[in-house]
Structure formats: structure tokens, C-alpha cells
Amino acid sequence: MSTRTSALDAVVYGVDIQSGDVRGDAPSYALVRYDGDDLARDVVSHRKLRRLIDDEEPAIVATDNMYELAADKDELIHFLGTLPAGTRLVQVTGAEQPEPLxxxxxxxxxxYGKEPMKEAEATARLAAHNVGHEVSAFTDTTEVKVSRGRSTGSGGWSEDRFTRRIHGSVKKRAREVESELEDANLEYEREVREAYGGFANAVFTVQARPQDIPVSRNRSGDVRVEIERERRDGIEFRPLAKRRDHVVVGIDPGTTTAVAIVGLEGEILDVWSSRTSDTADVIEWIVERGRPIVVAADVTPMPETVEKIRRSFDAAGWTPETDLPVDEKQHRTRDYSYENDHQRDALSAALYAVDAHEDQFDRIAAKLPPGVDRGEVTARVVAGEESVEAVLADLEGDDDGDDDDTEHEPRELTDEEQRINDLEQQVDRLQSHVSTLEDRLDEKDDRIEELESELDQARREERKEVRRNREVTRHRRTAERLEYERDEAREKVAELEKKVDRMKALWKLDHSNFSDVSAEKEGL
Structure with missing residues (x-):
């Protein structure tokens, strides 16, 4: 096989079963060794594959199915336990529910090709691009045990002196190990069993992986040093890289808050729940894992906490027409693992949101030319309500404005520098998110000022209207009073007219008597 180049920090093995079966006949494997530039291909037996892994200690052994290397779970755990400290087993097709390679x-x-050698090459290239999940059966806690390298029987001196010498050597080596752990700034706990002349043994429980501990397994004379990594209860899958892809997020708020991160094709990326985290913690957790396009809830209307998180990412929202029934949520999440009902509810919300947008996602993907970031376009179309054509034109304009870049070959970082770099990237992401939130806050402040100005104007108009209404009311009351006085005057006039009529009638009556008297006088 070819020698390793500087394209990668380490060699990657891509493995696919060539013939036979690990559960029965002696299998042979298609093996591709990839260093970032060169590929070397070979067909090897299971025993030779193990020997090559032990000799060369590749950074990654990549496969599309971890059970091609072990017949069952117990054998897989044994296989993982015998890997060199710096070698990881990676399943490139996913975690518990792998996809087709x-x-x-x-x-x-x-x-990609269907031949075993082509599949082995594909797994190597995918793992080299940080695609896949590390398969782990061990925690990041390691037990370092310093003990006697021989029994305390007679060694040529008197038995007491021989025993004292062995225990003294164990104590001396234990102090050396402790000093090395202190120098490496590793967190550990020490448990010592004292004996005549020193220590019978000393056990250090270190919060680090074996390759990060500056102590090696050895046996020399009176002292033996053993290193054993702590076993998990089962198999765990950890993504090689926590990429900030565009995702769909399901949230179940409450005393226990649960969040599920799902890819645009419905693959489960992460599920988490907590009883002690506040909204800021939830947002930070999401920021570390992706850029939400859609934020979903399993009830309608969307809870206030979920709406607040949705607005912080400026994402589209999704809620069902009616609250999702428990049996439907159980059915939708039946193929996935979760720890509690809250995680199930968050996961079902995210999956139903993906189902609801599936046709839209497919239509967007069908319109994209090769090389265009599907997530970026989908985010702007779904959350920003832009057209695909407008987004593509905008992205094309951005590409035309790029200047020529000069490539620089980065030097290899130390573990401390890499840790600092990771933390700086995390800070940059959080600061970017904070900056975005501050910009939105400024926009909202401007909007609030605008609305307050409109409110003041409306209040002034309202006060004018109140004054007008008050004046109208006063005039109306005056008019009503005058109408009342007019009606009273009319009634009085009518009454007076009646009196006049009566007086006229009386007057006529009185004068009619005078006319009769005059007539009598004329007749005399």
C-alpha cells in the first residue's frame, strides 16, 4: 500500500465485505486505504485486516454496516475494545437507522458503484469528509491501575524486605502517574490501597480517553500499569462533525423542554430534553446543531415559548390543524429511539413538519443546478418567502463578485489550539446570532417608536373627537331644551288661543242680548 501524504492528518480505511460471512464462512474484505490524495486497494482476510489496523493504526475504519465486522453486539464490543487508542470505527450510513450507501x-x-471495492472506496471518502457516526461502546472515562507486577513471595531476600520493595515501587510509580496526570491538567480521582512499605495498588479514574492520557500500559519488574476504558451500557453513535446544516426543529415546551433536530430529508440528527434549561439554553443548543428553516410544535396554536424561539431564528412555523393525538405521535416515531414522552412529542412535531413541507422541498431541489447549497435556497424560499429564481439570481450575483482567493495550506493544530479554535468558532456563531437578534431588536424598537408615534397621533385625534362629541352633545342638549321650551310655548299659545276663543264667544253672547233689546225698542 502507498505511503501516507499530508492531505489528511491520518489514514482512513474503507471496508466492505467481499465474500463470505462474518457469522459463518471466513470472510474476505475489500479494503481501500485513503490518505486524502492516493487510494490503495486490496482484498484481505479478517485476520489480516485486524493485523493491518494494529500495525498502521488508521484514524478511521469506515464501513456502511458495522455488523459486517462482527457477528453480534458482543463481538462488536470486543472488536471496538481491541482497536488502537487512536482508531475509530465509523458507520457512514447513519446511526440506528442507516440509509442506503x-x-x-x-x-x-x-x-459510488455496487462492487465491494467501489463501496469500500465510497465509505473511505465519506468518512474522510466527516460524514457518518462514530460507533462507540466506551465512555470518555479511563481507569489507570498501578499494581504489583509479581507476587510477594520470597525473592532472594527475606520476605518482608521483598514485599516492602514491591509495595514501595508501586507507590513510587503511582506518584509518577499522578504527576503526569497533573502536568496534563486532566481531571481524575485516586483510590489507593495501602500495604506494608507502600501501596498494594492505586487506581486513577481519569476523565479522558486513553489516547489523551500521557501514561502507557506496561509491565516492568515489580510494577504493572493497566489501562482500561469504561464500558457503556450499550452502543452509542456520535456524529463525526456537528455541522450547522439547515434543519427542521420540533419543540415541546413545559417543565421539561424537549427539542428534536431533523434534516430536510427526515433523518434524525439529535434529540434532547432538560428540566433545568431556560429558553436561552435551548436556543444555544439549537445554534450548535443547525440553522432552523421550520420550527414546529405538536399543538395548535403554537405555544408562546416555541413562538419566541421561532422568531429568534426568523424561521417559518408549523403547527397541526388540531393537537396531534398521542397514538399518531407514537405511530410516527415508532422507528426511532427517545428517552421520554417529551422527546417523542418534539420528534413527532419535527417529522410531521417535514412531511408537510416534503413536496415543497422536492420542488425546490428539482430546480437547483449542481453545486448550489440546497439548504440555503430552501431556507430563503420557505422562511423568507422568496422565489427559487430570485434566490438563485441573488446567489449568482454574489458568486460573480468574489475575488480570486489564495489557497493556504493550514498547519496541523495541537489539541489545545484545536480546542481553542472550536471554542472561538462557537463564540463566533453565538455572537453572530446575538448580532442578528440585536439587529432585529433595533428594528422592533424602531417599529415600537413608529407605533407609539401613531398611537400618540391617534390619541390626539381621539381627544379632538371627544371634544367634538362633547360640543355636539352640549348643542344637542341646548337644542332639546329649546325644543322643549318651544313646545311649552306652543302649548301655552294654544291654551291662550282657546281662552281668546271663549272670550270672543262670551262677548258675542253678551252683545247678542243688547241687539234683542234694541229690536224691542224699535217695535214700540
Missing amino acids: SRVAKRHGIP
Whole structure:
């Protein structure tokens, strides 16, 4: 096989079963050794594969199915336990529910063929691009045990002196180990069993992986040093890289808050719940894992906490027409693992949101030319309500304005520098998110000022209207009073007219008597 180049920090093995079966006949494997530039291919037996791994200690052994290397879970755990300290087993097709290798390769633009050697090459290239999940059966806690290298029987001197010498050597080596752990700034706990002349043994429980501990397994004379990594209860899958892809987020708020992160194709990326985290913690957790396009809830209307988180990412929202029934949520999440009902509810919300947008996602993807970031376009179309054509034109304009870049070969970082770099990137992401939130806050402050100005104007208009209404009311009351006085005057006039009529009648009556008297006088 070819020698390693500087394209990668380490060699990656891509493995696919060539013939036979690990559960029965002696299997042979298609092996591709990839260093970032060169590929070397070979067909090896299971025993030779193990020997090559032990001799060369590749950074990654990549496969599309971890059970091609072990017949069952127990054998897989044994296989993981015998890997060199710096070698990881990676399943490139996913975690508990792996996808077809062809689909994963197509998604990442990796050449793929159905022949075992082609599949081995695809797994190596995918792992080299940080695609896949590390398969782990051990925690990041390691037990370092310093003990006697021989029994305390007679060694040529008197038995007491021989025993004292052995125990003294164990104590001396234990102090050396403790000093090395202190120098490496590692967190540990020490448990010592004292004996005549020194220590019978000393056990250090170190919060680090074996490759990060500056102590090696050895046996020399009176002292033996053993290193054993702490076993997990089962198998754990950890993504090689926590990429900030565009995602769909489901949230179940409450005393226990649960969040589920789902990819645009419905793959489960992460699920988490906490009883002690506040909204800021939830947002920070999401920021570390992706850029939400859609934020979903399993009830309608959307809870206030979920709406607040949705607005912080300026994402689209999704809620069902009616609250999702428990049996439907159980059915939708039946193929996935979760720890509690809250995680189930968050996961079902995210999955139903993906289902609701599936046709839209597919239509967007069908319109994209090769090389365009699907997530970026989808985010702007779904959350920003832009058209695909407008987004593509905008992205094309950005590409035209790029200047020529000069490539620089980065030097290899130390573990401390890498840790600092990771933390700085995390700070940059959080600061970027804070800056975005501050910009939105400024916009909202401006909007609030605008609304307050409109409110003041409306209040002034309202006061004018009140004054007008008050004046109208006063005039109306005056008019009503005058109308009342007019009516009273009319009634009085009518009454007076009646009196006049009566007086006229009386007057006529009185004068009619005078006319009769005059007539009598004329007749005399």
C-alpha cells in the first residue's frame, strides 16, 4: 500500500465485505486505504485486516454496516475494545437507522458503484469528509491501575524486605502517574490501597480517553500499569462533525423542554430534553446543531415559548390543524429511539413538519443546478418567502463578485489550539446570532417608536373627537331644551288661543242680548 501524504492528518480505511460471512464462512474484505490524495486497494482476510489496523493504526475504519465486522453486539464490543487508542470505527450510513450507501454517496457527491471495492472506496471518502457516526461502546472515562507486577513471595531476600520493595515501587510509580496526570491538567480521582512499605495498588479514574492520557500500559519488574476504558451500557453513535446544516426543529415546551433536530430529508440528527434549561439554553443548543428553516410544535396554536424561539431564528412555523393525538405521535416515531414522552412529542412535531413541507422541498431541489447549497435556497424560499429564481439570481450575483482567493495550506493544530479554535468558532456563531437578534431588536424598537408615534397621533385625534362629541352633545342638549321650551310655548299659545276663543264667544253672547233689546225698542 502507498505511503501516507499530508492531505489528511491520518489514514482512513474503507471496508466492505467481499465474500463470505462474518457469522459463518471466513470472510474476505475489500479494503481501500485513503490518505486524502492516493487510494490503495486490496482484498484481505479478517485476520489480516485486524493485523493491518494494529500495525498502521488508521484514524478511521469506515464501513456502511458495522455488523459486517462482527457477528453480534458482543463481538462488536470486543472488536471496538481491541482497536488502537487512536482508531475509530465509523458507520457512514447513519446511526440506528442507516440509509442506503448509494443515497448517502449521492447526497455528498461521492463516486459510488455496487462492487465491494467501489463501496469500500465510497465509505473511505465519506468518512474522510466527516460524514457518518462514530460507533462507540466506551465512555470518555479511563481507569489507570498501578499494581504489583509479581507476587510477594520470597525473592532472594527475606520476605518482608521483598514485599516492602514491591509495595514501595508501586507507590513510587503511582506518584509518577499522578504527576503526569497533573502536568496534563486532566481531571481524575485516586483510590489507593495501602500495604506494608507502600501501596498494594492505586487506581486513577481519569476523565479522558486513553489516547489523551500521557501514561502507557506496561509491565516492568515489580510494577504493572493497566489501562482500561469504561464500558457503556450499550452502543452509542456520535456524529463525526456537528455541522450547522439547515434543519427542521420540533419543540415541546413545559417543565421539561424537549427539542428534536431533523434534516430536510427526515433523518434524525439529535434529540434532547432538560428540566433545568431556560429558553436561552435551548436556543444555544439549537445554534450548535443547525440553522432552523421550520420550527414546529405538536399543538395548535403554537405555544408562546416555541413562538419566541421561532422568531429568534426568523424561521417559518408549523403547527397541526388540531393537537396531534398521542397514538399518531407514537405511530410516527415508532422507528426511532427517545428517552421520554417529551422527546417523542418534539420528534413527532419535527417529522410531521417535514412531511408537510416534503413536496415543497422536492420542488425546490428539482430546480437547483449542481453545486448550489440546497439548504440555503430552501431556507430563503420557505422562511423568507422568496422565489427559487430570485434566490438563485441573488446567489449568482454574489458568486460573480468574489475575488480570486489564495489557497493556504493550514498547519496541523495541537489539541489545545484545536480546542481553542472550536471554542472561538462557537463564540463566533453565538455572537453572530446575538448580532442578528440585536439587529432585529433595533428594528422592533424602531417599529415600537413608529407605533407609539401613531398611537400618540391617534390619541390626539381621539381627544379632538371627544371634544367634538362633547360640543355636539352640549348643542344637542341646548337644542332639546329649546325644543322643549318651544313646545311649552306652543302649548301655552294654544291654551291662550282657546281662552281668546271663549272670550270672543262670551262677548258675542253678551252683545247678542243688547241687539234683542234694541229690536224691542224699535217695535214700540
